[in-house]
Amino acid sequence: MAKPGFFSPLLLLLLFAIFRATLSTNSPDIVSDQTALLAFKSHISHDPHNLLATNWSSSASVCNLIGVTCGSRHHRVTALNLSSMDLTGTIPSQLGDLSFLASLDIRHNSFHGSLPTELTSLHRLKYLNFGNNSFSGEIPSWFGYFTTLQSLYLYDNNFTGVIPSTFGNLSKLETLSMHNNNLQGKISSVIGNLTSAVEINLTYNNFKGHLPSWTFDNLSKLQLLHLRENRISGTIPSSISKCKELWFLSLNKNSLEGSIPIEIGNLTMLEYLDLGYNNLNGQIPSSICNLSSLLGLSLFNNNLDGAIPECIGSSASSLVYLELGENNFHGKIPDTFAQVCTLLSFQISNNQIEGSLPRSLVNCKDLKLLDVGNNYLNDTFPAWLGNLEQLQVLILRWNRFHGQVGSPEVTVSFTRLRAVDISHNNFSGYLPVKFLKNLHAIREGYEKKDKQEYMEDVLAFGTWNYAFRLSFTTKGLETEFEKLLTIWTAIDFSNNQFCGEIPKTLGDLHSLIVLNLSHNCLIGPIPSSLGDLSELESLDLSSNQLQGRIPTEFTNLGFLEVVNLSHNDLKGPIPKGKQFDTFTNDSYIGNLGLCGLPLSKSCGNDEGTRTPARLDKDGDDDDDDGINWKFSILMGYGCGLVLGLSMGYIVFATGKPWWFIRIYERVRQRCAKR
Known part of the structure; x- marks a missing residue:
């Protein structure tokens, strides 16, 4: 039994822990954090869900506030996450007093205004997400002071101006996402200095200028480069092949020209390549056949020509999306689609493709969209496509398809088809009743009108x-x-x-x-x-x-x-x-x-x-119109008899029947044309 007047070691340890926690809770540093957060709350003008109004109070423990995370060692605020709370407000300068803050996430709100320079005090910041707000003005140059920053998200705002050159100081930055702003200027100098970059997304801005070869010299870790819908010009640098880990590359909707570099075939980890809507010319390099991991390829709307490489079909064992439309490709579609074909979408419209539709497409069991419109294909209706149970969109328009539509040999017969365009061809015969009866997706309406989904x-x-x-x-x-x-x-x-x-x-x-x-x-x-x-x-x-x-x-x-x-x-x-x-x-x-x-x-x-009369099979009324029709026939017989007798007399009298024969032939030919 312990002697009176002495504490056991366990009790002493417990008292010390309580004392330390109390001291931490009431320390000037934690009070500073609390003051900063309450200042943040005071700058919130709209809190529709009352998330901060009811929870953030001076009497509550800082570390228990909604969206707040504290460190286990110092009990200081290390993370603030107020994302997707529908908040409206501005950023106060006091936020810079959260000196232990490593993660700040206020995405998907309606924050606006400028960013206070006091945020530069956040020297521990690794993650910063201001995405999908209403911030405006130029991106502050002092962002370059966040030398520990690993992820920076400024997408979906109203930022203007250029990317500050100080971004080159962000040597640890792995993710840079600034899409959907109004940024401009050149981007090569910034990209080239982000040596730790893994993902760069600058889509939907107004960046312009070339991408010099040295831009990619130091980006050995880059996995995603998304520059869609800018004004980038020049050629695609061959040095992009140095980004060995690249799996996603999109340069869609720019002003790039020249040929696709052969070196692009060295990007063996590439899964998505989108070069659509540019001014690229020349042929598809055969090195593209080296991209064995490729899932999506879009070369849509360029000036590419030549034949389609045979390997495109055999690559369909991995390809999911293949878009070659609006170019100048000629020749035939390779009939080499793999036995295990994974294509969901194949678009090759608006080219100069000839020949027939390759029968090996039937191997693409999951095909949902086929668009071969506006070419010179000469074939009968591809009824065999009816065996593709997932086919939803079929476009054969503006070709030279001919013959009748439909086939009794097909078992499935387009049951999921919801959009079919076979216009501007030479199809003939009756409208295909069986084909129309099998369009169950249109008949039954698999998708409800209130379910607004896209085919993607x-x-x-x-x-x-x-x-x-x-x-x-x-x-x-x-x-x-x-x-x-x-x-x-x-x-x-x-x-x-x-x-x-x-x-x-x-x-x-x-x-x-x-x-x-x-x-x-x-x-x-x-x-x-x-x-x-x-x-x-x-x-x-x-x-x-x-x-x-x-x-x-x-x-x-x-x-x-x-x-x-x-x-x-x-x-x-x-x-x-x-x-x-x-x-x-x-x-x-x-x-x-x-x-x-x-x-x-x-x-x-x-x-x-009057109520519409009963119609016969030609659409005519059975009563008055029928009588008029019969009367007209009798009148015709009568007139014809008189005319015939008169003409016979003239022929007999003149002995010159050739003029009559010529007239007769012209009349007969006109009737035949009608």
Whole structure:
């Protein structure tokens, strides 16, 4: 038993710990931290969730405040994280008194104003994130004093001016993200000095000038370089091959010229290469076949020419996105797509590609988008693509495809297809009823209208959108979609040689938004079932030989913005009410039998009010029109008999039948053309 008047060692240790904690809590340093944080709170003008109003008080322990982290040794504030709290305010100078602060994160708020120079006292700072706020003005040169800084995020603000040259002092900086600002000037000097840089993202600014070869001499650790949408000119330096660890390179939407350097094939760890929207020329270097880890390749919208390397197809065992559209490529698409093909998207539109569609594409079981529009492909309809269960977008427009659409041999047959454009080809025959019946994605509407998602996959870095820069004719205009919503559906069979009547089954495609059957040889009535296309926004049936009346059911199409029924043989009154009160004359010109607003031709009282008569298979009325039709035939027989007897007498009398034969031949030829 311990003697009275003496403390045990354990008790002494406990008392010392309590004394030390009390001393730390009430020390001038921790009081300074508390004062700095309360000053920060006083500069918050809007705290919609009351996160600071109820928690940050002078009576509370500093280390228990929301968003505050203290060190275990000194009990000083080492981290402040107020991200995504919807706060509005400014940064007070007192924040610089948090002398132990190593991490400051206030991203995704509405902080604004200038940054106080007192922040230079934060000499322990390693992580600084001011992203997605409303800061403005030039980036302070004193940022160069943060020599211990490893991560700097200033993206999505309103910063202007140039990157301070003092950034070259940030020798430990690994991540620099300043995209979505209004920065300008040259960036080569800054990039070249960031020897520890792993990720650099300067997209969506106004940087200009060249990237000299020495820019990449010291960036051996660089893994991500994102310079999309600036004004960078000149050529791509071959020295970029020194960045051996680079896995993401995007120079999209700049003013680069010259050829793609052969040395780019040395970047064997490269997974995403985006050089789209530049002025690059020459051929694709064969060294690109060395990029065995490549998942995404975009050379979209350049001046590249030559043939597509054979290895592109065999590389599809790793490629997910392949975008070669809007160049000058010629020759054929290599028929070398790997047996284990991982392609999700293949775009090669607006080139000079010839030949047929390679059958090895059927190996790409996960293909969701295929765009080969605006080329010189000469082939029958690729019904075998119907075996690709994931295919959602198919664009064959402006080629030389021919023959009928559909095939009884395909088992799956486009069940997920939601956008198909085969316009401006030489397809013929009847509209493919079986093909239309199999479009379950449009029929059933897999995606709900309130689910506004884009056709894209979320990858390791942000999103690489596989359904963008697609052109469709919609609402009477050629429209380019930067991104395509999953709920967007379209069928464009225009400018072909389809004949016969419009199938009633089209009315079952309830999610359809765009329907274009114009410039074909379609006959018969417009099916009233098209009035069931409740989501339809654009309808074009112009330049056909359609007959009968415009179905009154069309007034049920509440989302219809554009309708074009011009240059047909339609007749009767134009439906009234709802959307039809907004359409102009252009929607109906070339139909001499139509009447009613907006046309100047008025309908008779009985014609405008009577219920549409039952139509026969050619779209004509069975009652009065039938009698008139029969009467016209009898009159024709009578006139023909008289004319024939007269002409026979003349031929017999003159003995010169050749002029008659020539007239007859001309008339016969005209009839044949009609």
